[in-house]
Amino acid sequence: MRGGRSVAAVTDADFDLAAGECLALVGESGCGKSVLASALLGLLPGNAETRGTALLAAPDDAEHPAVDLLAADERTLARTVRGRRIGLVPQSPAAHLTPVRTVRAHLEETVRALTGTPRRERRAAAEAAAERAAFPAGHLDRHPHELSGGLAQRAATALALIGDAPLLLADEPTTGLDRELVDRTADELRRQADRGKALLLITHDLAAARRVADRVAVMYAGRIVEIAPAARFFGEPGPRHPYARGLLDALPEREFTPIPGLPPELTDLPEGCAFAPRCAGADAACAARPEFLAGVACHHPLGASRA
Numbered sequence: 678m679r680g681g682r683s684v685a686a687v688t689d690a691d692f693d694l695a696a697g698e699c700l701a702l703v704g705e706s707g708c709g710k711s712v713l714a715s716a717l718l719g720l721l722p723g724n725a726e727t728r729g730t731a732l733l734a735a736p737d738d739a740e741h742p743a744v745d746l747l748a749a750d751e752r753t754l755a756r757t758v759r760g761r762r763i764g765l766v767p768q769s770p771a772a773h774l775t776p777v778r779t780v781r782a783h784l785e786e787t788v789r790a791l792t793g794t795p796r797r798e799r800r801a802a803a804e805a806a807a808e809r810a811a812f813p814a815g816h817l818d819r820h821p822h823e824l825s826g827g828l829a830q831r832a833a834t835a836l837a838l839i840g841d842a843p844l845l846l847a848d849e850p851t852t853g854l855d856r857e858l859v860d861r862t863a864d865e866l867r868r869q870a871d872r873g874k875a876l877l878l879i880t881h882d883l884a885a886a887r888r889v890a891d892r893v894a895v896m897y898a899g900r901i902v903e904i905a906p907a908a909r910f911f912g913e914p915g916p917r918h919p920y921a922r923g924l925l926d927a928l929p930e931r932e933f934t935p936i937p938g939l940p941p942e943l944t945d946l947p948e949g950c951a952f953a954p955r956c957a958g959a960d961a962a963c964a965a966r967p968e969f970l971a972g973v974a975c976h977h978p979l980g981a982s983r984a
């Protein structure tokens with residue numbers, strides 16, 4: 678950024694995601710979830726730098742080799758990855774739609790670009806894509822500005838599924854939807870995973886995560902602080918990182934107790950554990966940055982005796 682300052686938007690993100698599996702990525706606003714997704718698609722702003730690797734495995738057809746998404750050039754990403762090997766449901770769908778074209782035109786164009794569907798079948802294919810994402814057929818001839826947030830969201834989901842990509846990145850795909858549509862969208866995404874897709878579901882909505890995810894990754898201040906099987910995370914013994922526990926305890930159906938304080942500025946992260954200033958269990962050890970070990974980055978994970 679200006680003045681030579683930098684933002685550690687995502688650090689030490691280390692995880693894998695298998696075919697047929699859904700990993701939910703949760704965490705408060707600004708913790709770096711969307712930056713992580715954008716990095717995987719080569720869609721970061723021009724001032725951003727990446728380090729490390731993000732390996733996308735080769736599909737069975739062997740037409741395309743495995744690719745390091747962080748090292749791939751724009752041409753490779755545009756021609757072979759986006760839409761074809763990775764489907765994105767973007768966080769702000771309206772911004773990704775072309776204002777002068779109808780939803781139907783978007784869908785038909787995407788069907789044409791990404792599938793071998795013959796011209797006379799494209800209309801039906803576009804309508805089937807809309808149906809899959811619960812986009813009402815009666816609104817297909819609307820333009821983006823005529824859509825509610827929820828409709829734009831469903832249009833974006835429909836578009837993301839057309840290429841039948843083996844990896845789906847869904848960034849807040851249920852924002853702006855009422856509970857019934859949240860469940861419907863979540864269930865459609867789960868079906869995609871059950872059909873063999875790898876699904877990274879970014880969400881604030883822990884209920885949606887619980888409904889869909891096999892594993893949960895929790896991010897705090899740009900870091901993944903815990904990764905756990907969903908059954909253990911939402912059930913017993915529960916999260917091990919105090920922040921993750923705090924997120925669950927804040928839910929109305931649980932203790933409804935907010936985590937005290939606010940997340941730190943990413944430009945001004947503490948040296949040690951970034952959560953320590955808000956953590957009831959913090960002590961002198963937390964002045965050093967905890968390593969991510971056995972699924973949790975915490976010096977005093979819950980459920981373990983204090984060392």
Ligand SMILES: Nc1ncnc2c1ncn2[C@@H]1O[C@H](COP(=O)(O)OP(=O)(O)OP(=O)(O)O)[C@@H](O)[C@H]1O
Pocket residue numbers: 678684686704705706707708709710711712713722724725768881943
């Ligand atoms: N290239 C950049 N230059 C400056 N700041 C950046 C850059 N990229 C990301 N950031 C900052 O990093 C932070 C991470 O944002 P990100 O959108 O990933 O959060 P998020 O977890 O997706 O939040 P939300 O739930 O609100 O969508 C933000 O505060 C953003 O302003």
Ligand code: NI
Pocket residue numbers: 710711712768848
């Ligand atoms: Ni985001």
